[in-house]
Amino acid sequence: MHTESMNKALQxxxxxxxxxxxxxxxxxxxRESSFSKETxxxxxxxxxxxxxxxxxxxxxxxxALLGFKPVFYVGDFxxxxxxxxxxxxxxxxxxxxxxxxxxxxxxLSTDLHFRYSSLSEQEKADRIKQVTxxxxxxxxxxxxxxxxxxxxxxxxxxxxxxxxxxxSQAVDSHLKTTIEINQEVLKITKxxxxxxxxxxxxxxxxxxxxQCFDQRYWHISRAPLTRHALLAIGxxxxxxxxxxxxxxxxxxxxxxxxxxxxGVIGEMGTHGIQIGTEYPGNCYQSFQQAVLNLYDRxxxxxxxxxxxxxxxxxxxxxxxxxxxxxHHFVAWQVNWKDKPSNLMKIARDLNISLDSIVFxxxxxxxxxxVRSSLPEVQVIELSGDPSSYYSKISERGFFxxxxxxxxxxxxxxxxxxxEKRKHLLEVSENIDDYLSKLDIGAIIEIADATKIxxxxxxxQKTNQFNLTSKRxxxxxxxxxxxSVTHDVVYMSLSDSIADLGIIGVSIVEYREGVAMIDTFLxxxxxxxxxxxxxxxxxxxxxxxxxxxxxxxxxxxxxxxNIQVADFYELRGFLKEKGEHNGSAWKRDLTSPVTLKxxxxxxKQRKSEESQ
Numbered sequence: 080m081h082t083e084s085m086n087k088a089l090q091x092x093x094x095x096x097x098x099x100x101x102x103x104x105x106x107x108x109x110r111e112s113s114f115s116k117e118t119x120x121x122x123x124x125x126x127x128x129x130x131x132x133x134x135x136x137x138x139x140x141x142x143a144l145l146g147f148k149p150v151f152y153v154g155d156f157x158x159x160x161x162x163x164x165x166x167x168x169x170x171x172x173x174x175x176x177x178x179x180x181x182x183x184x185x186x187l188s189t190d191l192h193f194r195y196s197s198l199s200e201q202e203k204a205d206r207i208k209q210v211t212x213x214x215x216x217x218x219x220x221x222x223x224x225x226x227x228x229x230x231x232x233x234x235x236x237x238x239x240x241x242x243x244x245x246x247s248q249a250v251d252s253h254l255k256t257t258i259e260i261n262q263e264v265l266k267i268t269k270x271x272x273x274x275x276x277x278x279x280x281x282x283x284x285x286x287x288x289x290q291c292f293d294q295r296y297w298h299i300s301r302a303p304l305t306r307h308a309l310l311a312i313g314x315x316x317x318x319x320x321x322x323x324x325x326x327x328x329x330x331x332x333x334x335x336x337x338x339x340x341x342g343v344i345g346e347m348g349t350h351g352i353q354i355g356t357e358y359p360g361n362c363y364q365s366f367q368q369a370v371l372n373l374y375d376r377x378x379x380x381x382x383x384x385x386x387x388x389x390x391x392x393x394x395x396x397x398x399x400x401x402x403x404x405x406h407h408f409v410a411w412q413v414n415w416k417d418k419p420s421n422l423m424k425i426a427r428d429l430n431i432s433l434d435s436i437v438f439x440x441x442x443x444x445x446x447x448x449v450r451s452s453l454p455e456v457q458v459i460e461l462s463g464d465p466s467s468y469y470s471k472i473s474e475r476g477f478f479x480x481x482x483x484x485x486x487x488x489x490x491x492x493x494x495x496x497x498e499k500r501k502h503l504l505e506v507s508e509n510i511d512d513y514l515s516k517l518d519i520g521a522i523i524e525i526a527d528a529t530k531i532x533x534x535x536x537x538x539q540k541t542n543q544f545n546l547t548s549k550r551x552x553x554x555x556x557x558x559x560x561x562s563v564t565h566d567v568v569y570m571s572l573s574d575s576i577a578d579l580g581i582i583g584v585s586i587v588e589y590r591e592g593v594a595m596i597d598t599f600l601x602x603x604x605x606x607x608x609x610x611x612x613x614x615x616x617x618x619x620x621x622x623x624x625x626x627x628x629x630x631x632x633x634x635x636x637x638x639x640n641i642q643v644a645d646f647y648e649l650r651g652f653l654k655e656k657g658e659h660n661g662s663a664w665k666r667d668l669t670s671p672v673t674l675k676x677x678x679x680x681x682k683q684r685k686s687e688e689s690q
Contacts, residue, residue, distance in 0.1 A: 088100075088103060088104050088107050089104075089144070090450065091103075092104055092140065092144075093450075093458070093460075094460070096310070096314070097310070098136075098137070098306040098307075098309060098310045101136045101137045101140045101310065101313070102136045104136070104139075104140040104143075105135070105136035105137075105139045105140055106136075108139055108140065108143050108149075114143075114148045118146070118147065118148045119146075119147055119148065120147065120148045120149075120150050121142050121145075121147035121148065121149055121150065121176050121177075121320070121324065122150045122151075122152070122173060122174065122175045122176045122177075123138065123142070123149065123150070123151050123152070123175060123176065123177055123178075123179060123320075124151075124152040124154070124170055124173055124175035124177070124178045124179065125151065125152065125153045125154065125178075125179045125180075125181060126154045126158070126159040126162050126163065126170070126178065126179070126180045126181070127153070127154060127156065127157075127159070127180075127181040127182070128156070128157040128159060128181070128182050128183055128186040128187060129156075129181060129182075129183045129186060129301050129302065129303060129304075130156065130296075130300050130301050130302035131153070131181050131302075131304075132153065133302065133304070133306075133309055134181075134304070134309050134312060134313055135151060135153075136313075137309060137310055137312075137313025137314065137317075138151075138313050138316060138317070139151075141313060141314065141316070141317035141320070142317070142320060144317075145317070145320065145321055145324060145326045146326070147324070152169065152170065152173040152175060154169075154170060156301070157186065159180060159182070159217060160213075160216070160217065160220075163216075163217045163220040163221050164216075164220040166223075166224055171224050171225060174225075175225070175227055176227055177227055177228050177229075177230065177320065177323060178221060178225070178227060178228070178229045178230070179230050179231070179316065180217065180229065180230070180231035180232070181231075181232060182231065182232060182234075183234075183301075183303060184210075184234040184237075184257070184260070185237070185303075186301070187210060187213065188206050188209065188210055190202070190206055191203070191206050191207075191210075191253075191256065191260075192237065192239070195239075195241050195253050195256070196241040196242065200251065203251065203256060207256070207259060207260055207263060210260055210263075210264070211260075211263045211264060211267060214231075214264050214267050215267055215270070218267065218268075218270075218271045218274055219271075222271055222272075226272075226273070226554060226555055226558060227273070228273040228274075228275065228319075228323050228552050228554070229271075229273060229274045229275070230275050230277050230316065230319050231274070231275075231276065231277065232276070232277045232278075232279040232312075233260075233261040233264060233265070233276050233277070233278060233279055233280050234257055234260060234261060234279065234280065235257075235279045235280050235282070235283035235284075235288065235291070236253075236254050236257050236280065236283065236284070236288060237253070237257075237288070237292070238288040238289065238292070239253055240253075241253050257280070258280075261280055264276070271554075272552075272553065272554025272555075272557050272558075273552045273553065273554030273555065275319060275481065277312075277315055277316060277319065278315070279312070282308075282311050282312060282315055283308070285311075286307060286308065286311050290305060290307045290308070291304065291305055291307060291308035291311075292304075292305065292308075293305045314475065314476075315476075317476070318475075318476030318479045319481070321476065321477075321479070322476075322479055322480050322481045322539075323481070323539075323550075323552060324539075324550060325538075325539035325540055325550045327477070327478060327479065327480050327539070327540065328378075328435055328436065328437045328457060328477040328478050329378070329379055329431055329435040329436075329478075329540070330378070330379040330380075330381055330410075330425070330429060330431055330435055330436045330437070331370065331373055331378050331379070331380055331381070331436075331437050331439065331472065331478070332380075332381045332382070332383045332410075332422060332425060332436055332437065332438045332439065333370070333380070333381070333382055333383070333384075333439050334383060334384050334439060334440040334441065334442070334445070335382065335384040335386060335391055335394075335413075336384065336386065336441075337441040337442075337461075338366075338439060338440060338441050338461060338468075339363065339366070339367060339370075339403060340352040340353060340354040340360075340363050340394065340401075341353025341354065341359055341360060341362075341363050341465060344386060344390045344391060344394060345386065345387065345390060349390070349393045349394050349397055349398050350398060352394065352398070354367075354398060354400045354401060355400040356400070358466075359465050359466075360400065362464075362465035362466045362468060362469070363465060363468070364400065364402060365466075365468075365469040366465070366468040366469050366472075367401070367402040367403045368402055368469070369468075369469045369470075369472055369473060370403060370472065371402060371403065371407070372473075373472070373473070373478055374407055374491065375488065376478065376483065376487060376488075377483075377486075377487030377488055377489075377490040377491075378478050378490075379409050379410075379429065379431075379490060379491060379494065380403075380407050380408045380409065380491070381408055381409060381410035381411065381412070381425050381429070382408055382410070382411050382412065382413060383412045383413075383418055383421045383422055383425065383438065384412075384413045385414070385415055385416075385418070385445075386413050386414075387413075388413040388414065391413045392405065392413075407491070409429060409491050409494040409495060410425040410428050410429055412424055412425055417448065418438075418440075418445050418448060418449055419448060419449055419452035419453050422436060422438060422449065422453060422456060423453070429494065430543075430603050430604075430606075431603075432455070432542065432639060433453055433455040433456050434455040434456070434457075436455075436456045436457065437456075437457045437458075437459060437472070437477050437478075438456050438457070438458050438459070439458075439459045439461060439471075439472060440458070440459075440460065440461065441460070441461040441462065443460060443462075446458050446460040457477060459471055459472060480536070481552075481553070482532040482535065482536055482553060483532075484532050484533040484536060484580075485533075485580060486533060486536075486580040486581065487536075489580070492577070493577065493579060493580075493604055494604070496576050496577040497604065499576050500517070500574075500576055503516060503517070503576070511678075514608065514676075514678040515678055516575065517574040517575055517576070517608070517678070518574055518575040518680075519572065519573070519574045519608055519610075519678055519679045519680065520572070520573050520574070520679075520680045520681075520682045521570055521571065521572050521573075521610065521613055521679050521680070521681055521682065522570065522571045522681075522682050523568065523569070523570045523583075523613065523614060523617040523681060524568070524569065525566055525567065525568060526556075526560055526567040526568065526569045527560070528557070528560065530567075530569050530581065531553050531556045531557055531560060532553055533569075533580070533581045534551075534556050534567060534569055534581065534584050535551055535552055535553040535555075535556045537581070537582075537584050537600060537602060538550055538551045538556070538584065538598060538600065539551070541600045541601070541602055541603070542637070542639040542640065543603050543606075543639055543640060543642060543643075544600060544601040544602075544603060544606060544611065544640070544642070544643055545598075545599075545600040545601075545637075545639075545640050545643070546596070546598070546599040546600065546632065546633065546634050546635070546640070546643055546646060546647075547597065547598055547599070547633050547634070547635045547661075548635060548637050548639075548640060549597065549598055549635075551586075551598075559586055564588060564589055564590070565586060565587065565588050565589070565597075566586070566587045566589075566621065567584070567585075567586050567587075568584070568585045568586075568587065568614070568617065568618055568621070569581050569583065569584055570582060570583035570584075570601075570610065570613070570614045570617075572605055572608070572610055579602075579604060579605055582601060582602040582604065582605035582610065583600065583601045583602070583605065583610060583611065583614045584598060584599075584600050585598060585599045585600075585614060585615075585618045586598035587618060587621075587622060589622070589625060589627065592626065592627050592628050592629070593627060593628070593629050593630070593631055594618070594619070594622030594625075594627040594629070594630040594631070594668070595630075595631045595633075596618065596630060596631065596632040596633065597633070599611075599614075599615070599618075599632065599646075601614070608676075608678075608679070609676040609678075609679070610679065611646075612650070612674040612675060612676055613674070613675040613676065613679045613681070615650060615672075615674055616672055616673070616674035616675040617675075617681075618630075619666070619668060619672040619674070620671060620672050622668060623668040623671065623672065627668055628667070628668055628669060629665055629666065629667060629668055630652075630665070630666045630668055631655065631663055631664070631665050632646075632647045632652055632663070632664045632665075632666070633661060633662070633663055633664070634646065634647065634661050634662050634663075634664065635660060635661035636660070636661060647664035647666075648664065650666075650674060651666055652664035652665060652666040653665050653666070
């Protein structure tokens with residue numbers, strides 16, 4: 080997607096994300112030339128009991144923006160049960176990457192919607208039970224046939240007032256019953272892996288129920304959603320798809336003047352800028368609080384500002400109304416250079432790709448310059464009343480994920496720890512002296528259930544040192560953990576400076592005496608220690624102990640993992656055969672494998688050294 084018309088459409092969409100502009104983008108994407116042959120497809124199956132076709136333009140454009148070619152299967156109207164339960168249904172022939180279940184409560188239980196006030200307490204309980212059992216049967220059927228993620232919506236409040244103003248006094252009002260149904264259905268998701276609730280109840284509350292329901296088209300064609308609702312729903316689905324496909328951003332880069340604070344520091348001084356408890360300074364304080372919320376979730380923060388560095392440092396150190404402080408940032412480019420160059424420097428310093436960055440600025444020229452020079456960087460242009468800034472950095476869900484680990488909360492600290500390691504390297508006589516001083520310890524074990532969230536997260540986020548770049552959800556990792564034909568191996572690392580947590584993963588399948596290495600990856604923050612050799616040593620010797628006579632490793636090239644193209648070759652593997660878009664490498668296991676570096680000490684989980 081690099082045509083001039085496509086780029087223009089993208090810029091319009093970023094500035095004005097209206098349904099009409101999504102429709103224009105969708106029409107543009109329908110042209111075959113919009114996608115290159117290398118663009119991977121993302122196959123989305125939609126099961127529904129309402130007319131949902133008008134949602135497709137938003138989904139199509141959002142999936143394309145994530146770098147995929149969208150392919151859809153839309154089940155027949157009100158055929159969810161048939162699609163799910165028939166093993167020969169078109170749903171399973173389609174082989175989706177994700178299943179969306181779009182359901183409407185009035186279609187699922189007409190009594191709860193149209194005859195609510197006539198139902199007895201027992202009848203209401205029976206209807207709620209029917210709705211929950213329906214979900215159990217659908218999820219069970221789908222899980223018997225596919226392991227892909229399932230996204231389904233809960234139910235918004237229709238706004239109906241069955242008892243008039245007495246609704247607010249009733250313990251069994253329709254609103255309270257809707258909430259109860261949603262809570263019961265949420266409990267059901269815990270019985271299945273990779274089933275996620277898309278919160279229509281919250282979306283409609285935020286957008287306004289009267290702005291989301293279209294009574295006329297509900298009666299004409301069972302199409303209850305307005306364009307306003309379709310846009311909100313499509314963007315919400317996109318957040319889930321972004322997280323599931325590993326497209327979540329890692330670093331938020333902020334301008335300073337009229338972004339973090341109001342005014343220009345060079346003109347107004349440290350204590351003259353707008354920041355504090357009164358308007359408009361409280362708007363910028365709220366914005367900083369939103370940034371800190373992302374920081375607490377493990378998002379890396381950086382500064383990119385055209386300013387005198389001493390002025391900016393003075394604000395962070397001495398203005399008492401600042402919530403953000405210098406220690407919150409892992410990278411810092413405050414100078415008079417152009418911002419694209421500074422952003423590239425930040426990416427290099429943090430060893431992250433440009434498409435991991437979200438850049439926030441109030442200046443339309445600077446935003447345009449970054450968009451033009453670095454199209455991989457996501458740009459958020461702040462404009463209008465600063466009271467709206469608080470929500471702008473989170474409304475698109477660029478940093479949203481479906482799990483949160485201990486490593487997330489410590490991510491900024493880990494990057495700062497790397498600066499200490501760089502200093503240690505500078506004062507060491509040579510690399511061997513440096514590695515010896517680091518006192519590296521590793522735990523390498525078969526994963527249990529407690530490690531699944533972090534392992535899934537690594538498969539979704541690791542790009543550079545990732546031999547196959549396969550992305551797995553928590554449910555899929557759980558299947559491998561429980562499988563008798565697979566092992567999921569993890570490696571955690573620590574040194575004299577800090578504990579890095581789980582940084583390496585390998586998924587191995589055993590097939591007729593051959594150990595097939597499906598996944599082999601290492602977090603970029605652990606590179607340079609030869610930890611990958613310790614992990615591979617463990618995997619190969621484990622396979623040998625299980626009776627395998629050969630190991631087969633795979634390399635699937637991507638634009639980001641070129642550095643590991645010769646990984647297997649350098650470790651004694653021989654190229655076996657051509658693979659689709661990649662290569663396979665074979666190694667004999669009849670003799671013990673010795674790859675682990677001497678400076679890495681393997682430890683037991685309780686920190687007892689075993690060697």
